[in-house]
Amino acid sequence: DGGITQSPKYLFRKEGQNVTLSCEQNLNHDAMYWYRQDPGQGLRLIYYSQIVNDFQKGDIAEGYSVSREKKESFPLTVTSAQKNPTAFYLCASSIAAATEQYFGPGTRLTVT
């Protein structure tokens, strides 16, 4: 089955620790995206990548980092510099820019 996988589903970390969220797709899509979702705020774009070895900051990139070494993988690192990291994180991909995006099941990160 083609799709997007995110792991783990739930993640707990202590404040001050970096944590990496996994996102893998086997749809052969060029573009990948990371969004953050908070209650009542919709989805906000963190980073996006349209091609391997290239990525750009989204609207709320501070405190996050990404890499795109392989077409199918786009991991997101939440660093200790992110002031309020507790949130639901969604990864998405699309075959090209401006086309519909397909979403993974999400990772709920809780930092205490």
Next chain:
Amino acid sequence: AQSVTQLGSHVSVSEGALVLLRCNYSSSVPPYLFWYVQYPNQGLQLLLKYTTGATLVKGINGFEAEFKKSETSFHLTKPSAHMSDAAEYFCAVSDHSNTGKLIFGQGTTLQVKP
């Protein structure tokens, strides 16, 4: 710049009643528009999309939406609500720049009462 406004953060309907979720957009270029549904603790699922052509778009689960350029609207409807339709719904417009990013509305939670 593109933007999306969803009117009503919560909508409640009875089972079997008409579902109407409102979405207005702002775009300086012909928009690509999308509706997504999200069930609790899950990712977003594409319901339908409008790019070009026919302005009445049919999607999955009996939903449809009509693109009205004069009203800058893309409202989502379903003739008869089912209990399984209870979820959060997001309208989105595509950024026509090379970023390809989607701009999402704040979401509307649909409650279906028996």
